Amino acid sequence: MPAGARGDCLIETGNLASGAPLGIPVVLVKGARAGPCLWINGQVHGDEINGLVAALDFVGGLVPSSMAGSVVLTTTANPYAFDARRKRTPHDDLDLDQCFPGHAQGLASERLAYAMTEAMAGCADLLVSFHTMGSAFDCRPFAVYKQSSAPGAPDEAGLLVLMAQFAPSCACWMPIELREGELPGHLAGAIDYWMLEAGKPAFMIELGAGGRVDAEHVKQGVRGLTGVARKLGIVRGAAEADSPPLRVTRYRHATCARGGLFRRAAEPDTMLAAGQAYGHITDLYGKVVETLSFEQPALLVGVRRDPVVHSGDRVAFAALQWDRVAG
Ligand SMILES: [Zn+2]
Numbered sequence: 001m002p003a004g005a006r007g008d009c010l011i012e013t014g015n016l017a018s019g020a021p022l023g024i025p026v027v028l029v030k031g032a033r034a035g036p037c038l039w040i041n042g043q044v045h046g047d048e049i050n051g052l053v054a055a056l057d058f059v060g061g062l063v064p065s066s067m068a069g070s071v072v073l074t075t076t077a078n079p080y081a082f083d084a085r086r087k088r089t090p091h092d093d094l095d096l097d098q099c100f101p102g103h104a105q106g107l108a109s110e111r112l113a114y115a116m117t118e119a120m121a122g123c124a125d126l127l128v129s130f131h132t133m134g135s136a137f138d139c140r141p142f143a144v145y146k147q148s149s150a151p152g153a154p155d156e157a158g159l160l161v162l163m164a165q166f167a168p169s170c171a172c173w174m175p176i177e178l179r180e181g182e183l184p185g186h187l188a189g190a191i192d193y194w195m196l197e198a199g200k201p202a203f204m205i206e207l208g209a210g211g212r213v214d215a216e217h218v219k220q221g222v223r224g225l226t227g228v229a230r231k232l233g234i235v236r237g238a239a240e241a242d243s244p245p246l247r248v249t250r251y252r253h254a255t256c257a258r259g260g261l262f263r264r265a266a267e268p269d270t271m272l273a274a275g276q277a278y279g280h281i282t283d284l285y286g287k288v289v290e291t292l293s294f295e296q297p298a299l300l301v302g303v304r305r306d307p308v309v310h311s312g313d314r315v316a317f318a319a320l321q322w323d324r325v326a327g
Pocket residue numbers: 044045048130131132
């Protein structure tokens with residue numbers, strides 16, 4: 001691409017049985033002057049919408065003639081799941097964010113992951129990987145990040161400063177090794193972890209909840225991307241004040257033991273005392289059959305919105321241990 005220009009393309013990944021072409025849509029904005037490349041991935045999970053809308057708004061407002069460096073947006077890394085309005089890839093039922101770096105001759109999700117890593121390798125200097133909580137939940141935007149021990153991998157303090165641009169309710173450190181309270185899966189197969197292993201900063205922003213667009217969360221996403229682009233020197237202007245986010249070193253997805261109707265007793269972003277109820281399960285006769293709380297003080301990050309639950313369904317996502325790192 002020439003300097004000081006904008007464009008778009010499709011990374012071709014094959015076609016449907018009926019012949020319709022499949023691919024990853026890309027928007028590219030190249031500054032007039034040389035500089036780093038900010039790569040934004042709008043979604044890996046097909047039912048998570050706020051992030052890609054925020055990214056499109058941000059990219060649409062860029063002025064290439066005044067930029068130093070480039071911004072690349074892959075609007076969705078999983079067009080199959082996007083079309084199906086589903087988290088996972090319908091063709092192979094895999095979670096794309098557990099498939100990186102992918103395989104050129106693999107299953108549909110592995111091919112998507114491979115196409116993404118081929119495109120990003122040697123080009124992306126920083127990745128913002130947008131997600132949301134599931135559509136059954138409500139939450140304010142928060143950040144999730146991993147850490148790599150690979151030589152030259154970005155340090156935690158630098159990641160926290162970048163995530164702070166999004167004013168997240170907290171920044172949750174996610175270990176690669178599975179621990180109690182985490183969702184099962186191959187966490188090292190995430191696109192952001194692949195970037196960290198390659199020595200480049202990367203993190204996830206959970207921009208609210210899925211299956212819908214929330215105008216305030218979209219605006220928060222645009223402000224965050226603007227701050228990151230300013231930090232990188234791609235666009236002019238001062239980044240947001242770096243008040244460090246609440247660093248969460250332990251969290252859990254909480255599930256209910258009894259099925260029925262989940263009735264919320266606390267809103268997202270509430271600090272709960274030990275033993276304080278954040279919800280109840282009632283049976284279909286109206287009787288309370290379970291009261292939900294945490295044994296220790298907890299920050300209720302996300303809480304269920306869809307009341308219909310079976311035993312083992314997720315009802316909340318909460319921080320259990322945190323601190324604030326000096327900026
Ligand atoms: Zn996600």
